[in-house]
Amino acid sequence: MTPTLQLFLIISAALFSIGLLAALSRRHAIFILIGIEMMLAAANLNFIAFWRFSPQSQPPTGVMIAIFSIAIAAAEAAVGLALVIAVYRHYRTTNVDHLNQLKG
Amino acid sequence: MSKSIDQIFVYAKHWLLTWLTAAPGWIIQIVSSLINIFALLGVFLTLFALMSVLERKILGRIQNRYGPNRVGPFGLLQPLADGIKMLIKEDIVPARADKLVHFLAPILIAAAAILALGVIPYGRNMTPFTIDGGILFFFAVGSTTELAVFMAGWGSNNKFSMLGAMRAIAQMISYELPLIITVLPVVMVVGSLTPDRIVAAQAGYTFGFVPRWFVFTPWGATAFILFFVSGLVESNRTPFDVPEGESEIVAGHMTEYSGFKYATFFMAEYIGMFAITGLAATLFLGGWHSPVSALEFIPSYVWFFAKLSALLFVYIWLRGTLPRTRIDQIMNFAWKFILPMSFTCVIAAAVWHYAGRGLRGWLWSLVVIAIVYTALSMLLDTQRKFAPRVYRFAE
Amino acid sequence: MSSAAVVIIAILTLAAALAAATLQKLMHATLSFAVALVGVAALFFLLGAEFVGLVLVFVYIGAVAVLIVFTILLTRRDVGKDRAANWGGAFLAVAVFGGLTWAILKTQSVAVVAPHIRLVTVKRIGEALMTSYVWPLQCVGLLLTAALIGALVLVMEEKP
Numbered sequence: 267m268t269p270t271l272q273l274f275l276i277i278s279a280a281l282f283s284i285g286l287l288a289a290l291s292r293r294h295a296i297f298i299l300i301g302i303e304m305m306l307a308a309a310n311l312n313f314i315a316f317w318r319f320s321p322q323s324q325p326p327t328g329v330m331i332a333i334f335s336i337a338i339a340a341a342e343a344a345v346g347l348a349l350v351i352a353v354y355r356h357y358r359t360t361n362v363d364h365l366n367q368l369k370g
Numbered sequence: 371m372s373k374s375i376d377q378i379f380v381y382a383k384h385w386l387l388t389w390l391t392a393a394p395g396w397i398i399q400i401v402s403s404l405i406n407i408f409a410l411l412g413v414f415l416t417l418f419a420l421m422s423v424l425e426r427k428i429l430g431r432i433q434n435r436y437g438p439n440r441v442g443p444f445g446l447l448q449p450l451a452d453g454i455k456m457l458i459k460e461d462i463v464p465a466r467a468d469k470l471v472h473f474l475a476p477i478l479i480a481a482a483a484i485l486a487l488g489v490i491p492y493g494r495n496m497t498p499f500t501i502d503g504g505i506l507f508f509f510a511v512g513s514t515t516e517l518a519v520f521m522a523g524w525g526s527n528n529k530f531s532m533l534g535a536m537r538a539i540a541q542m543i544s545y546e547l548p549l550i551i552t553v554l555p556v557v558m559v560v561g562s563l564t565p566d567r568i569v570a571a572q573a574g575y576t577f578g579f580v581p582r583w584f585v586f587t588p589w590g591a592t593a594f595i596l597f598f599v600s601g602l603v604e605s606n607r608t609p610f611d612v613p614e615g616e617s618e619i620v621a622g623h624m625t626e627y628s629g630f631k632y633a634t635f636f637m638a639e640y641i642g643m644f645a646i647t648g649l650a651a652t653l654f655l656g657g658w659h660s661p662v663s664a665l666e667f668i669p670s671y672v673w674f675f676a677k678l679s680a681l682l683f684v685y686i687w688l689r690g691t692l693p694r695t696r697i698d699q700i701m702n703f704a705w706k707f708i709l710p711m712s713f714t715c716v717i718a719a720a721v722w723h724y725a726g727r728g729l730r731g732w733l734w735s736l737v738v739i740a741i742v743y744t745a746l747s748m749l750l751d752t753q754r755k756f757a758p759r760v761y762r763f764a765e
Numbered sequence: 766m767s768s769a770a771v772v773i774i775a776i777l778t779l780a781a782a783l784a785a786a787t788l789q790k791l792m793h794a795t796l797s798f799a800v801a802l803v804g805v806a807a808l809f810f811l812l813g814a815e816f817v818g819l820v821l822v823f824v825y826i827g828a829v830a831v832l833i834v835f836t837i838l839l840t841r842r843d844v845g846k847d848r849a850a851n852w853g854g855a856f857l858a859v860a861v862f863g864g865l866t867w868a869i870l871k872t873q874s875v876a877v878v879a880p881h882i883r884l885v886t887v888k889r890i891g892e893a894l895m896t897s898y899v900w901p902l903q904c905v906g907l908l909l910t911a912a913l914i915g916a917l918v919l920v921m922e923e924k925p
Contacts (some may be wrong), residue, residue: 269768271875276866277775277808281801288786291854296791296836300798303829304782307805310821316814319875322882325900326895326920329885330901332809333894334815336824337905341912343829347836349914354840469794503887506819517799521833524792536838539831546827563887630806 274315282308295350295360299343306339376669379409380495383591393662406498410487416620419449425686430688433549452633459629464527467626469527476627476634480516483641485511491565493658493671502563508649509550512604515642516542519613519623522635534622537697538613541603549600549641552593553714555690555719556584556653565649579663581638583656588736589718594654601646603700605639607685609692610700647681648674676685706750714742771811791837795895799830811885 281304288301310332316317317328374381381406389396423438423446438445459659486508488499501507516539523535534682557563560571574582602608614622624635651657655677657671658693695703718735725731784797802825810815812891869875894902 267770268878271770271877272810272869273768273769274808274831275777275869275875277771277779279862279865280775280779282865283804283858284779284782284786287854290857291851292786294791296833296840297786297794298771299856300785300794300833303825304785304798304801307802307821307825310817311805313807314809314812314817315865317877318814318882319877321880323899324889326885326889329814329817330893330898332814333820334861334898334901334905336808336817336820337909340824341909343832344912344916346852346918347832348919351839352919360840368805468790468792474796479782503816503819506823506887507818510819510827513823513831516831517796517826520831521796524834524838532838541837543831561888565830587823708827 271315271319274311274319276309278308278314278315281311293361293363295362296347297345298362299333299350300345303339303343305316306335310335375658376671379493379671383679386572401687405519406488411484413639414484414487415637417644418637419453420446421640421644421682422452422636423448425689426688428683430686435577436643436763437529437658440578445647456630456633461629461631462626466527466628468525471521472626473525475518475522475525476631476638478521478643479515479638480634482514482518485637486645487641487648489565490652491569491657492648492674493669496658496671497566498562500566502617503563505563505568505649508645509546509553512642512645513546515638516546523623530619530621530625533619533623534613537605538620538623541610541700541704542583544701545600545603545708546580546706548596548708549604551709552597552600552715553653554712555589555593555715556720558716559719559723565652569652571626572656573659575663581656581659581661583654583659585654585656587719587722587732588739589722590654590716592718592739593715594650596708596715597654599648600682600708601643601650602685602688603704605643607643608689609695611694612697612700642679643682643685647678647685650678652682684762686756690693695730706737707746710746711742712730714739771808774804774807776812778808792834793867795830795833795837798833802826802830813882816885817892860861 285301285304289298289305290301292298294302305332313328313332313335317326320328323350338370350360353365357365359365374634378436383402386405387398387402390401393401426448427439427445438448441447441451463469476530477479488508489497489501491497519538519542523531523533523538526532556568560568562571572583574580576582576586580586583738585594606613612618614624619625624632627635651674658668658674660666660668660673709730718738721738722735725734778801781797781801785801787792788794788797803822806818806821808814809821
């Protein structure tokens with residue numbers, strides 16, 4: 267039995283929801299970043315699945331967009347983690363609940 | 371005759387598979403993979419055992435002593451004795467360690483090292499795992515090693531382990547960049563990421579006697595040296611073994627490991643070394659091609675393992691002759707010299723390609739590399755850097 | 766591509782992702798995150814996009830996961846523990862999942878099986894990158910350079 271597109275979309279929806287759970291309920295900045303990365307991975311899975319299940323296209327659009335999105339996710343992770351380190355240096359915490367001052 | 375000797379292992383595998391013609395397709399596929407895996411493990415674990423004793427013997431000769439010579443003829447059974455000793459030692463896990471991470475680190479590091487071996491062509495039609503992006507697979511799997519080293523350092527909950535892991539990651543990340551960029555010119559010239567295609571592109575001879583290996587072009591020679599040095603750093607070998615410098619931080623990330631787990635780390639280090647030298651031979655030294663056309667009757671895998679052994683001998687030789695460098699020297703060397711030079715290799719390869727891949731391209735790419743090399747050495751002012759050190763604290 | 770393989774890999778991936786979202790220790794969560802991404806890469810392999818799978822492993826395990834553990838190390842005072850999932854976040858996540866699943870199951874046009882297509886080779890991806898996607902490629906290069914410089918500026922020691 268071969269899987270249908272629905273199966274992949276449901277897997278991707280589940281991964282997205284788990285990423286959302288991590289981003290919403292954790293208070294540690296690095297965890298929030300992990301959640302966002304998981305949501306991006308779920309989006310990539312959707313791109314690849316739609317590319318595979320649609321008629322052939324030249325150039326392979328889904329694959330290209332997934333590659334670009336991975337590159338952007340890497341840039342986002344680098345800047346995000348640099349921010350975490352900068353914030354930690356300043357406030358000595360990475361708990362986002364404690365970062366409630368506009369004045370530094 | 372020579373062809374059948376060349377292909378003897380391929381024929382043997384086909385013969386083994388003829389027993390299964392009645393079985394369904396997926397069973398044949400699994401059995402075929404298993405044969406490949408066992409052949410790979412058998413060959414490289416034997417090579418690991420041999421290498422560990424030969425390294426000690428060669429180091430002994432370099433340092434004017436005998437090296438191991440008690441167990442078996444010429445001490446060749448020493449690895450067996452070592453293995454038994456490692457197996458019956460107590461397996462110690464620190465009380466404050468992160469038990470799960472501590473346990474998983476050696477497994478992950480060994481798995482990553484062995485997986486990387488899978489894409490290298492060991493002879494004509496002898497690639498265990500053919501994949502479209504073979505080189506990318508090699509580096510994707512190899513990058514897992516960093517995480518494993520970090521897991522070992524973190525899981526041990528020991529300051530020496532942590533320091534060693536930090537040093538290891540810092541230098542591995544810094545040298546992974548030049549390692550990949552020096553592969554780029556080869557990939558660019560061949561137009562493929564498949565190791566088989568890269569080897570096939572190096573067949574034949576210029577003027578009838580110079581093999582068409584990439585190491586004989588200026589960009590290839592430069593890239594090969596840079597790749598070799600970066601590989602040396604990636605496998606944490608002397609003179610770049612600061613992550614496990616015995617005289618400074620006990621054994622780095624392996625401090626809290628004992629018995630068989632320590633042996634697994636040791637094995638992973640050696641297998642990683644085989645993988646990186648194997649890739650160097652594939653990319654720059656023509657893979658399994660013979661250097662002289664008159665010697666083509668010698669089977670292809672013999673040539674491959676001859677090149678591998680020659681490179682491994684250089685590893686041992688360097689370990690016997692060079693002292694350990696400091697971590698700041700390693701990092702400076704990576705970012706200020708090796709990285710710009712590897713980008714130059716990419717440009718020189720492009721020049722070589724567009725000047726017609728002949729003698730003219732050869733000269734032009736040499737000019738490019740020479741200009742950048744001279745400029746870099748003037749800019750970096752090496753005279754001052756390597757002047758006698760002033761000791762401020764330890765007098 | 767068989768359903769059994771997809772379902773097994775998906776269960777492993779989602780279990781690892783759930784562990785990453787709920788485990789208390791930061792280091793364990795990060796390692797589970799790495800496992801989840803290897804699972805996603807395996808799904809890419811099953812879908813025939815080998816190159817993207819390899820790039821995913823390369824970028825996420827080789828760079829992002831290592832960056833995260835490095836950051837955990839540098840912000841060590843906070844490493845202790847984080848509270849696990851709270852009820853509001855869990856409720857919202859389940860609601861989003863339910864809504865998406867309902868929409869996917871209702872849509873008939875996505876209940877298709879994969880057509881036979883020529884697998885995408887690295888060569889074709891390279892040609893596409895250098896022809897029709899050359900502008901996006903340049904923009905990503907610019908973005909990565911900007912990210913590199915931005916990250917450096919952010920973590921530079923502040924002058925007193």
